[in-house]
Every structure is written in structure tokens, then in C-alpha cells.
Amino acid sequence: MQEKNIVILGGGFGGLRTALNLEKSLKKGYKIILVDQNTFHLYTASLYEVAAGELSNRCILLPFHKIFKNKKIKFINSKVNKLDPKQKVVETLSGDKIPYWKLVFALGADTEDFGIPGVAQHAISMKSITDAEKIYRKLLRCSVAGKAGAVKIVIGGGGFTGVEIAGELINSQKCKLDIIVVEAAPKVLAALPEKISKEISKRLKFLGVRVITSTPIKEIKEKEVVLADGRLIKYDIMIWTAGVRGSRFLDGTDLPVDKRKALVVDKYLQVKGYKNIFGLGDTASTGVAWTATKAEEDGKVVAHNIAAIAKGSRNLKEYKVFEPPFIIPAGKGWAIAKVGSIIFSGKAASILKDFVLLYYLVTILPLPEAVRVWWGGECEVLEIRAPKVNL
Numbered sequence: 001m002q003e004k005n006i007v008i009l010g011g012g013f014g015g016l017r018t019a020l021n022l023e024k025s026l027k028k029g030y031k032i033i034l035v036d037q038n039t040f041h042l043y044t045a046s047l048y049e050v051a052a053g054e055l056s057n058r059c060i061l062l063p064f065h066k067i068f069k070n071k072k073i074k075f076i077n078s079k080v081n082k083l084d085p086k087q088k089v090v091e092t093l094s095g096d097k098i099p100y101w102k103l104v105f106a107l108g109a110d111t112e113d114f115g116i117p118g119v120a121q122h123a124i125s126m127k128s129i130t131d132a133e134k135i136y137r138k139l140l141r142c143s144v145a146g147k148a149g150a151v152k153i154v155i156g157g158g159g160f161t162g163v164e165i166a167g168e169l170i171n172s173q174k175c176k177l178d179i180i181v182v183e184a185a186p187k188v189l190a191a192l193p194e195k196i197s198k199e200i201s202k203r204l205k206f207l208g209v210r211v212i213t214s215t216p217i218k219e220i221k222e223k224e225v226v227l228a229d230g231r232l233i234k235y236d237i238m239i240w241t242a243g244v245r246g247s248r249f250l251d252g253t254d255l256p257v258d259k260r261k262a263l264v265v266d267k268y269l270q271v272k273g274y275k276n277i278f279g280l281g282d283t284a285s286t287g288v289a290w291t292a293t294k295a296e297e298d299g300k301v302v303a304h305n306i307a308a309i310a311k312g313s314r315n316l317k318e319y320k321v322f323e324p325p326f327i328i329p330a331g332k333g334w335a336i337a338k339v340g341s342i343i344f345s346g347k348a349a350s351i352l353k354d355f356v357l358l359y360y361l362v363t364i365l366p367l368p369e370a371v372r373v374w375w376g377g378e379c380e381v382l383e384i385r386a387p388k389v390n391l
């Protein structure tokens with residue numbers, strides 16, 4: 001009997017969880033195929049370390065071949081570039097045409113520039129390992145060239161990513177830094193409780209990061225940022241963290257998307273109007289904040305539902321709307337956490353973040369491997385070298 005393909009696009013938090021759970025629950029007759037443009041699974045919280053040049057024990061780029069060792073999951077390393085829902089086929093840049101019985105969209109989010117001139121040309125976003133490497137290379141350049149005065153870094157956006165990257169970079173030993181976070185809302189982390197926003201602002205001030213609030217960025221030029229109030233800020237490195245949207249891949253399809261360009265899904269995470277296509281994580285709107293926790297929870301629901309359909313059951317799971325817990329680090333050994341209604345900060349929150357990583361690793365790797373990676377990190381696929389500088 002011909003095997004039915006379950007094709008998962010994207011091996012981030014949601015796609016990986018779907019693949020691993022399906023592999024446990026489905027036996028004969030089905031082939032699980034995961035397609036990703038990278039050869040590794042990225043633990044996004046480690047991007048800050050890569051950007052700051054600290055390829056330390058929290059740097060996690062896990063090769064898929066290690067995660068899928070001894071598992072019946074076929075991995076295809078390629079960029080997905082076409083979908084034909086009528087023929088039920090996806091195509092990749094390397095020319096693979098992959099027919100599917102069920103398709104899972106887990107391609108994550110892309111950067112949104114809200115049409116602000118210069119963002120795409122001049123700013124580095126913080127979405128991928130390439131972005132983090134770009135920031136690190138610029139820092140390296142300044143340290144090799146022995147730049148006089150501080151290196152000016154402007155960060156557009158005072159959300160999670162903006163404050164975390166500011167807190168991480170300010171500790172960089174590479175060169176003297178002058179970091180400014182520019183936020184359009186009246187406070188950083190505007191969507192979170194007042195207490196968190198206040199504590200983070202205090203912490204950033206303590207670290208020497210300047211914050212400008214209630215001021216949208218109007219334009220980004222080659223060497224300076226134009227603020228809505230007319231002020232100009234010169235920069236050496238411009239980082240854009242102010243906007244995300246659903247995967248740009250969806251722009252080339254007829255699948256239904258909402259105003260954040262994320263898939264419109266029903267309560268079982270099936271794409272509206274397409275029963276054999278599922279959406280999850282940052283690529284699907286469910287009213288839950290786009291986080292790794294949301295993507296993982298969605299992945300569990302999708303795996304359950306595909307396995308149920310495969311077994312002829314009508315017992316499908318509905319996704320739940322919940323408030324994901326979070327831990328926001330800002331500088332070495334300090335973080336603020338919110339778990340349920342409890343908010344706490346300091347060293348304890350920072351230690352908790354390390355244990356969250358261990359817990360995650362244990363769910364995707366055999367225990368000894370998980371502990372090894374947790375203790376020592378896994379970033380050897382990166383080869384960042386100091387650029388040649390003509391002095």
C-alpha cells in the first residue's frame with residue numbers, strides 16, 4: 001500500500017513538536033516529511049548570544065539529523081517556494097515536488113516594516129541566525145578597527161526582542177556601546193502589565209541603555225534614523241524589532257490570512273476552507289501571543305488531530321486560548337518572569353530561564369544528549385570569523 005505523506009513545512013517550535021508527536025502516535029501507512037530551509041532547529045532565545053558574540057552554553061542550533069536520529073521522520077533541507085492545493089503538492093527551491101495527504105504550515109513569522117522607508121534596506125532584523133551573525137560581524141569590525149568613541153546602536157521597537165537584545169548587547173566586551181531603544185508606544189513592553197514595563201525600564205537605565213518612548217520611527221537612512229518628531233539619531237548598527245507578520249510565503253498563495261498576514265484557522269487549527277491543511281504557531285491566528293509556547297501547544301493539537309483523522313476518529317482536539325508564561329532577560333544574570341499571575345525578577349528568573357531550556361531539550365532529545373547540549377551549547381555549525389579590515 002502506498003504511504004500517505006504528512007508534510008510539515010518548517011522545523012521551528014511548532015513544526016518540530018508536530019513531527020515528533022506524530023512519529024510516536026502513527027505507525028504504518030504514513031510518511032512524516034519535515035522541510036526546512038535550515039539544517040538546524042533554532043532555539044530563538046539564543047539569538048541574542050550569537051549577536052553579542054557569546055557562543056556560550058546557551059547557544060542552541062540543533063542539527064535536525066541529530067534530533068531525528070532513530071526516528072521515522074524524513075528531513076528535506078530546502079526552501080519551500082510553491083503550493084498547489086488543488087494537486088496537493090508543495091515545491092521546493094531545489095526542485096522537489098512533494099505530494100501530501102495532510103500539510104502543516106509551520107513557517108513562523110517574518111519581519112513587518114509597516115511601509116516605513118529604509119527599514120528593509122538599512123536595518124537588521126532579529127529573526128534568523130543570519131541576522132544575529134550580521135550584528136556580530138559589525139561588532140567585530142568595530143573592535144578590529146579600534147573605532148574611536150562608542151559604537152551607536154539604535155533598536156527600533158521596545159517589545160520582547162528589542163529590550164532583550166539591548167540588555168544582551170550592552171554587556172558586549174567587543175567595544176564601547178551607546179544603545180538607544182526607540183518605541184512608538186508610551187512605554188516599553190506596552191502589552192504587558194505596568195509592573196513589568198516599569199521594572200524593565202529601570203533595569204535598562206541601570207545598564208546604560210537609553211529609551212525613547214511615544215516616538216515612532218519615520219524613516220531609516222543609511223547612517224541616521226528620522227523620528228516622527230523630526231529628531232535625527234546617527235547610528236552604526238540599526239536593529240529593527242518593531243514588527244512581525246505571518247510568513248511571506250503565504251502572500252503567494254490563496255490561503256485565507258488575517259490583517260497580521262497569518263493563516264485563518266478553525267478551532268482544530270485547520271485552515272479555513274482547506275480541511276487537509278493545518279496552520280500553527282506564528283503562522284496562525286488564534287488570539288494567543290506568538291511565542292514558542294503557543295507554537296508548541298499548537299503543534300500538539302495538530303499532531304493529535306492528524307493522528308485522529310488517520311485512525312478514523314472524530315475525536316479532534318480544539319486549541320485553547322491561554323496566556324503564555326514568559327521570562328525576559330535583560331543583562332547578565334537578570335530576568336523578569338511572569339508565570340500565571342506571579343511576577344518575579346532577578347537572578348531566580350534568570351536561572352529559571354536556563355531550566356526552561358533544559359526542560360525543552362529533554363522533550364526533543366534523548367536525556368543524556370539533552371543534558372550535554374544544555375551544559376555545553378551546540379553552535380558549532382556557526383563559523384563566524386573576524387572580517388579583514390584594511391587599517
Ligand SMILES: Cc1cc2nc3c(=O)[nH]c(=O)nc-3n(C[C@H](O)[C@H](O)[C@H](O)COP(=O)(O)OP(=O)(O)OC[C@H]3O[C@@H](n4cnc5c(N)ncnc54)[C@H](O)[C@@H]3O)c2cc1C
Nearest residue numbers: 010012013014037044079080107108281282290291292295
Ligand atoms: C530573538 C527572538 C527571541 C525569542 N525569545 C522567545 C522566548 O524567550 N520565549 C518564547 O516563548 N518565544 C520567544 N520568541 C518567539 C518564538 O521564537 C516564536 O514565537 C516561535 O519560534 C514560533 O514558532 P513557529 O514554529 O511558529 O516558527 P519558528 O520557530 O520561527 O520556525 C519556523 C521554521 O520555518 C522555517 N522556514 C521559514 N520559511 C521557510 C521556507 N520558505 N522554506 C523552508 N523553511 C522555512 C524556518 O527556518 C524555521 O525553522 C523569540 C523570537 C525571537 C525572534
